[in-house]
Amino acid sequence: MKASSRRAFLFSSASSVGGLVISFAIPALGRSGAAQIVRFAPNPFLQIDPDGTVHIWAPRDDVGQGTRTSLPMLVAEELEADWSKVRVHQADLNGAAYGEQDVGGSDSVLYSWIPLRQAGAAGRELLVRAAAKAWQVPSTECVARASVVSHPSTGRYASYGSLAFEAARISLPNDLIPLKPATSNRLLGKQVRGVDNLDIVTGRPIFGIDVSRPNMRYAAIARCPSGCKLVSYDDGQARALHGVHNVIRIDGLERSTWLRSGVAVVADCTWIAIKGRNALRVVWDKAPEGGLSSEDIAARLRQSALQPGTCLRHAGDVDAALKQAPHLIDVEYELPLVAHVPMEPMNCTAHVVDGRCDVWGPIQMPDSARTNVARAIGLPKEAIAIHLTRIGGSFGRRLASDYAAEAAYISKAIGDPVQVIWTREDDLEHDFYRPAAYHHIRAGVSVEGEVVAWRHRISSLADSMYPTSTGAAGLIAPRSADLRADLNDDLVPCLVANYHLEVSNPKLPVETGSLRAPGNHANAFVVNCVLDELAHAGGLDPVKLRMRLLGTKYDFPYKAPYRSSIYNPDRLKGVIMRAAEASGWNEPLPPRCGRGIAAHYTNGSYAAHVIEVEVDANLGIRFRRVVVAIDCGIIVNPSGVEAQAEGGTIDALSAAIFGEVTLENGRAKQLNFDTYRWIRNKEVSGIQVLMIESREDPTGIGEIPYPPVAPALTNAIFQATGKRIRRLPLFRLGYKLAR
Amino acid sequence: MAQYQLSINDQLRIIGVSGDTPLLWVLRDTLGLRGTKFGCGIGVCGACTVHVNGAATRSCITPVASVANQRITTIEGLAVAGDLHPLQAAWIDEDVPQCGYCQSGQIMSAAALLATKPSPTEEEILHVISNNLCRCGTYLRIRRAVSRAARMMGEHR
Numbered sequence: 001m002k003a004s005s006r007r008a009f010l011f012s013s014a015s016s017v018g019g020l021v022i023s024f025a026i027p028a029l030g031r032s033g034a035a036q037i038v039r040f041a042p043n044p045f046l047q048i049d050p051d052g053t054v055h056i057w058a059p060r061d062d063v064g065q066g067t068r069t070s071l072p073m074l075v076a077e078e079l080e081a082d083w084s085k086v087r088v089h090q091a092d093l094n095g096a097a098y099g100e101q102d103v104g105g106s107d108s109v110l111y112s113w114i115p116l117r118q119a120g121a122a123g124r125e126l127l128v129r130a131a132a133k134a135w136q137v138p139s140t141e142c143v144a145r146a147s148v149v150s151h152p153s154t155g156r157y158a159s160y161g162s163l164a165f166e167a168a169r170i171s172l173p174n175d176l177i178p179l180k181p182a183t184s185n186r187l188l189g190k191q192v193r194g195v196d197n198l199d200i201v202t203g204r205p206i207f208g209i210d211v212s213r214p215n216m217r218y219a220a221i222a223r224c225p226s227g228c229k230l231v232s233y234d235d236g237q238a239r240a241l242h243g244v245h246n247v248i249r250i251d252g253l254e255r256s257t258w259l260r261s262g263v264a265v266v267a268d269c270t271w272i273a274i275k276g277r278n279a280l281r282v283v284w285d286k287a288p289e290g291g292l293s294s295e296d297i298a299a300r301l302r303q304s305a306l307q308p309g310t311c312l313r314h315a316g317d318v319d320a321a322l323k324q325a326p327h328l329i330d331v332e333y334e335l336p337l338v339a340h341v342p343m344e345p346m347n348c349t350a351h352v353v354d355g356r357c358d359v360w361g362p363i364q365m366p367d368s369a370r371t372n373v374a375r376a377i378g379l380p381k382e383a384i385a386i387h388l389t390r391i392g393g394s395f396g397r398r399l400a401s402d403y404a405a406e407a408a409y410i411s412k413a414i415g416d417p418v419q420v421i422w423t424r425e426d427d428l429e430h431d432f433y434r435p436a437a438y439h440h441i442r443a444g445v446s447v448e449g450e451v452v453a454w455r456h457r458i459s460s461l462a463d464s465m466y467p468t469s470t471g472a473a474g475l476i477a478p479r480s481a482d483l484r485a486d487l488n489d490d491l492v493p494c495l496v497a498n499y500h501l502e503v504s505n506p507k508l509p510v511e512t513g514s515l516r517a518p519g520n521h522a523n524a525f526v527v528n529c530v531l532d533e534l535a536h537a538g539g540l541d542p543v544k545l546r547m548r549l550l551g552t553k554y555d556f557p558y559k560a561p562y563r564s565s566i567y568n569p570d571r572l573k574g575v576i577m578r579a580a581e582a583s584g585w586n587e588p589l590p591p592r593c594g595r596g597i598a599a600h601y602t603n604g605s606y607a608a609h610v611i612e613v614e615v616d617a618n619l620g621i622r623f624r625r626v627v628v629a630i631d632c633g634i635i636v637n638p639s640g641v642e643a644q645a646e647g648g649t650i651d652a653l654s655a656a657i658f659g660e661v662t663l664e665n666g667r668a669k670q671l672n673f674d675t676y677r678w679i680r681n682k683e684v685s686g687i688q689v690l691m692i693e694s695r696e697d698p699t700g701i702g703e704i705p706y707p708p709v710a711p712a713l714t715n716a717i718f719q720a721t722g723k724r725i726r727r728l729p730l731f732r733l734g735y736k737l738a739r
Numbered sequence: 740m741a742q743y744q745l746s747i748n749d750q751l752r753i754i755g756v757s758g759d760t761p762l763l764w765v766l767r768d769t770l771g772l773r774g775t776k777f778g779c780g781i782g783v784c785g786a787c788t789v790h791v792n793g794a795a796t797r798s799c800i801t802p803v804a805s806v807a808n809q810r811i812t813t814i815e816g817l818a819v820a821g822d823l824h825p826l827q828a829a830w831i832d833e834d835v836p837q838c839g840y841c842q843s844g845q846i847m848s849a850a851a852l853l854a855t856k857p858s859p860t861e862e863e864i865l866h867v868i869s870n871n872l873c874r875c876g877t878y879l880r881i882r883r884a885v886s887r888a889a890r891m892m893g894e895h896r
Contacts (some may be wrong), residue, residue, distance in 0.1 A: 029847040064838030064875045194833040200839035201827040203774015205813030207840060210773040218768065242740060242757065269768040272776075273758045343778050343840040343874045392776075392840030393874050424779045451869060639834045643877070647837055650876030672871060681878040682869040 001563075022644045030032030040164035042126055043098035045075050045119040052147060052161030054081045057091040060108045061118075062196070063342075063364055063394040063643030064647075065702035066640035067108045069195045074112055075637060077187045078120030079180060082147035087729050088195045088599060093366035100623035102365040104399055104514075104601040106700025109636055113697055114179075116372035119418050121177040123167075128476035130166035131158050145186075156304040165204055173277060180697055196390060206298040208389040211349040215418040217245060218270045219410050220277035220421060224261040225666065226422040227233070227509035228284040233263050237279040243272035247280075248413045250406065256511055257400040259376045260430070270421050284310065289510045293437075294662040297461070298334060300506050301438035305459040309504035316498030320451035325444025333441070334727040336660040337461075338434035338515055339668075339676060344392020345427050350407035352377060355562075357384045357408050376405035379555075395651070398516040400432055425671040432513025433661055435461035437641035439526045442589045445538040445703050451531075453498040461512045462505055464518070495549050510663070516651065517703035521710070525620045528598035528711030529726070532718065542715065543580050543599055571631050571692075572601055575608035578629035578690050583610035589719075592616065593624060596715025598708035605632035606692075609649065609712035615706035620738030623685035628705055630689065633696035641701050645689040648705030655678035656710035657730045657737065683737045743807040748816025758804035762796075763787045765803045766813060774814035774843045779870070785871030789813050789843040790850075793871075795851035814843035817850060825895075826850050829888035837875035845871045849885045855890055864889075869878070 041047040047055040056075045061066035072088045091098050100111060124144050131149035132139035135156055142151050166385045182188075199206050224230055235247040245266045252261030265276035322328060329636075348361035348374070354480045357379055363369045366386040380501070391398065407420040422430075437460035444453040515521070535542040550569040591597060592614055599608035612625040615692035628645050635641050658677040662669045670676035714725040717735070725733065742792075745752045747770065754769050766772045767790070775798055778786030789798045790812040810812035817824045823831075826846050836842050845868065852867040853861055857868075864885050873881065 009861065021759075022842070062838075064836075066837070191834070193831060194836055194839075196835065196839060197836055199833045199834045200842050201814075201823070201830045201846060202818060203772075205773040209777065212771065269756075269760075269764055271764040271768070274780075289891075342839065343776070343784070395874070422780075424784075440813065447745060490878075567810045596750070627874040643834065643837055643880070645875035646879055651874070652876060654876075672781050673779045674781060678872050678874065679876075680869040680872070681881065682865040684876075684878045687879060 015705075017617045025310045029376070032278070038583070040123075040126070040168040042123050042167075043119045044094070045116060046079065046123050048123070048127075048167075049165045050161050050164055052085050052159050054079070054086045054147065054160070055089055055100075056088045057084055059091045059112065060101055061090065061364060061366070061376060061388045061391055063103065063391040063398065065108070065644060066194065067103070067194055067391070068716045070109055070636045070640055071116055071194060071691075072110050072114035072195065072396060073187055075120040077185055078117040079123045080144040080146065080186075083121070083187055085147055090330055090388050090390075092372060092388055095367060100367075100616050102367050104365070106605070106702045106704060107297070108700070110604060110700055117179050118176070121179055122172065123432050125172060125177045126167040127160055127163045129170050130163045133170070134158070134194070135164060142155070171199045184318070186635065188636050188657060189638065192637050193639060206390045207344055207392050209347045209419075209421065211345055211360040211419065213351060213360075216349065216417045216419055217268065217414065218273040218421060219248075219266045219418050220266045220270070220273040220406075220423070221250065221262045221406060221426070222266045222277055222280050222282045223426065225284060225429075226511050227257060227290055228286055230261045230263070231285050232636050233265065233283065234307050235282040238276035239282075241267070241272055241276050241279065243268045244276045246414055247276075248410055250409055252373065254420065255562065256430075256618060257402055257432070259402060259405040264406070264420070266410060266414055266418060268380060273421070273609070274423060282676070286462055291666045292508060292510065293664050294336070296570050297508060297510065297663065298336075300508060301459040301461070303438060304504045304506040305438055305457050307441055307504065307669060309457065309459070309502035311500070313499060313501045315496075315500075318453050318455050318498045320499045321498035322444050322455065325452050326447050327534070328442065328444045329530070329533045329537050330442045331487070331530065331533060331726060332439075333439040333529065335434075335522050335525070336728060337436045337663070338509070338655055338659040339428050339431045339661050339670070340395040340397035340425070340515060341385040341431075341673070341676065341678070342393030343394055345424060346403040346422040347395070347420060348404045348407040349419040350411040352368060352379075352408055352412040353415065355379065355383055355400070357411070358386065358387065359404055359408060360387040360389060361407070362389055362403060363401060364394050364398035365401055369404045372401045373408045374618070376657065377408045395516045397431065397517060399514055424673065426616050428661065428671045428676055429668050430511070431661070432511045433514035434518070434522070435512040437461070437522055441530050443467050443530060443534055444546070445534040445540070447538065449538055449540040449545050449551055451496050451534060455500045456503070458503045459725060460505060461508060461510055516648070517602050517706045518725070520600060520703070521652065521707040524598065524600040524707035525710045525728070528600070528708065529714060532596065532715040533685055533724065535717075543576060543585060546576055546597075546599065565645060567601055571606045572599055572608075573608045575599060575629040575631050575691055578692060579608040579610045579627050579739065582629070582688060582690055583625060583627045585610065590614075592720055593715040594719025594721070596712045596719060598711035598715060600707040602704045602707055605701060605704040607632065607704045607708050609708040609711040611709070611716045613638070613713070613716045613720055614736055615717055619735045621717065622738045623733055625688070626685055627688045627690065628708075629692065630701070630704060631692035631694060632701050632704060633693075633694045633698040635691055637734050641691055642689045644701045645705045646687050649687050649709050650679060652706045652709030653684070653713065656713055656728055657735065660729045660732065660736070677731070682739055740781050741804070743803055743812060745803070745807060746809065747811045748813060754803075756803060760788065761799050762801040762803050762806055762811070763798040766798060767778060772813050772815050772827045776831060776840055776844060777839065778844070783872075784841070784844075785844040785845040786841045787847060788847040788871065790798065790851055793851065793854055795848045796837050814847055817846065823889045824850060825888040826853065826884065827892065832888060833884040834878050835880040835884050841873045841875075843869060845881055849888070853889055853892060855886075857896065858889060861886070
């Protein structure tokens with residue numbers, strides 16, 4: 001994530017004025033004249049109707065991480081609203097009203113923590129003052145609770161609905177209304193179910209792919225492979241299909257995240273659009289991705305690591321320390337390309353008409369999507385409205401909004417609203433993959449168990465999508481305060497006195513991007529495995545080695561780009577100890593069984609996993625125990641945190657075991673779920689989720705449980721079998737899930 | 740183009756499409772029933788699961804011509820007269836959905852199982868629900884929700 005794009009947004013108390021909204025209801029049948037309805041809407045997040053319904057607008061969209069539930073909870077907590085009377089709406093893109101609306105970096109709760117509670121507090125204060133005014137008592141004597149204001153000493157009370165009319169006429173002074181202390185929270189910390197659950201289980205059309213507009217067409221696109229140009233196409237067969245309306249040539253832009261070149265078939269239903277697209281004969285100028293294979297990529301990454309790279313950190317005298325270290329390791333790790341494959345394929349609906357463009361879709365980054373659309377169709381940003389739907393998963397894929405630009409481009413060409421739909425094959429072929437990477441580490445540990453030297457060389461495809469990212473983000477300790485802080489050089493070891501990190505990013509025509517906890521998860525894998533290797537080399541317990549490493553040597557005055565998230569080694573130690581204790585870390589294990597631990601700090605929160613496996617003679621893995629401990633500060637919604645901890649663990653397990661896209665002559669070989677395997681229900685074991693109680697401001701949860709999973713698993717396999725795993729995914733090495 | 744008569748959620752619908760059109764796209768685009776989801780198009784992920792004569796069926800690989808005059812139930816028709824199916828209620832109680840996209844297919848798969856086997860073993864449940872992919876990893880809550888619904892249905896028999 002780009003730290004620079006994060007705008008701290010403070011809800012201005014000056015806007016807590018009245019907020020009178022008058023609208024005219026459609027008159028009931030048989031009656032004349034319009035009834036005037038007065039609504040109390042003190043700020044863009046909130047409106048209370050006379051019947052007591054509390055409307056709350058979720059400023060950020062939900063990709064499955066639960067923000068449409070957790071963010072409105074923040075408003076409702078301070079508002080002292082009765083949660084059963086709350087109706088959640090999705091805010092469309094409106095930066096002036098809602099501030100930052102792009103979703104990423106597990107920061108939605110973090111950045112909403114102050115402004116959304118302020119929005120709720122402003123509403124509460126106005127309602128209290130309205131009651132106090134009516135009762136002619138000091139407002140400080142009134143109490144707001146569960147959508148009712150009461151005056152305990154006189155026993156009077158009034159519902160929020162009945163106060164809405166008066167509250168809308170009061171203005172507030174500009175001083176900030178104090179927020180409640182965490183100890184007074186009534187809603188936060190309770191298990192709250194997802195606000196869209198009923199719509200989801202009854203099949204209501206709430207996702208982007210469910211959008212329907214009058215006269216809407218459907219389009220499927222033959223997209224230009226990475227690094228190629230469109231030479232010519234024959235659309236005779238496509239146009240001959242009944243139901244095909246048009247074939248549109250798309251002239252792409254400089255970057256594939258903006259708009260790819262291609263040929264779109266526009267039809268009156270999805271099926272015909274796909275059939276028509278498949279009937280196109282398109283000629284590209286050369287083999288995709290420069291004709292690369294996965295073996296080529298691996299070789300190029302290794303080769304690149306032999307050349308000098310960019311030094312991101314150098315401390316002490318690594319060579320001398322390595323010479324003196326009694327226990328040394330010299331190891332290479334390799335990571336493959338991984339696809340995102342969210343269940344809802346890429347899709348978007350747009351209508352360009354009269355110099356305006358409306359976009360509806362599963363858009364995670366509405367602000368950057370608007371920029372993307374504007375660029376693709378040559379309209380000013382002000383002429384573009386982005387309407388947000390619920391999103392069927394992302395895992396980082398929808399940080400790019402290429403699919404929104406496609407819809408707008410085609411609609412502009414045909415003049416009708418159009419829904420662009422990607423097939424799963426399109427998704428796997430034109431994904432922005434998790435970058436492949438090669439790591440070479442030489443490190444040493446003292447007889448006392450101190451990590452004394454660490455030389456780390458990374459070669460990665462990380463920078464195709466985000467040129468400023470090294471892809472080296474997030475090792476066991478976060479970025480140092482003193483070096484290249486603009487680069488995501490989270491790489492450890494402010495903790496290791498003698499440390500050297502070099503990174504290179506060979507330029508290959510492979511599209512890469514961010515996958516859940518980008519950088520963090522890849523580097524967490526390598527670092528946690530290396531720590532385990534060091535512990536083994538020195539005959540030390542892996543938990544004790546980490547405790548010593550994280551010791552008291554540094555009180556990190558670590559300034560993260562994530563507001564209020566000062567990295568605190570004690571909190572990382574806390575999750576490690578909690579997971580270790582719950583797993584029975586010191587209990588003896590039967591033969592062929594192993595226990596692995598890993599921990600990581602990601603985007604302001606902390607996670608540790610202990611995974612216990614049995615590995616049979618045929619390399620069949622059976623999970624005996626999976627424990628995850630999470631510290632994300634104050635827990636807003638325990639049901640949501642548990643869901644993310646379970647889901648993130650399962651996601652990462654699947655990627656570690658099955659996740660790999662292989663290229664052959666520049667084309668992805670895995671184009672659907674038959675060959676791109678994903679973990680199935682029966683292959684998953686129970687997961688014990690432990691949440692650390694905390695008074696710290698809440699930080700993220702969406703990405704946090706992901707990074708420690710793969711290394712905890714491979715460290716467990718090592719203990720069970722004596723075999724080190726230095727390359728993912730496991731199934732390529734012959735491992736499988738036994739059941 | 741041909742005309743087909745379909746029985747969908749106890750309603751007769753007559754549609755004109757080409758016979759090879761998968762039932763999925765007839766439901767979604769022609770009939771506007773968008774609860775049935777497109778996930779893979781090859782019958783592997785289960786997001787498009789509906790019932791044909793009570794049997795869980797992958798609508799993305801089922802040509803509409805093959806189900807003319809058959810009894811089709813979609814997620815929109817699972818609740819009867821506004822009463823949620825026990826699976827739908829259990830899904831809400833267990834707070835199963837994350838992104839939610841695969842869930843209608845998950846529920847339809849489980850509903851077909853419970854219709855024929857009201858008291859399935861844990862193994863039988865696992866076997867059936869493993870046919871449906873969930874990318875968010877809601878698997879453990881899905882198991883709990885199916886077991887809960889089976890218990891609820893058992894208590895009401």
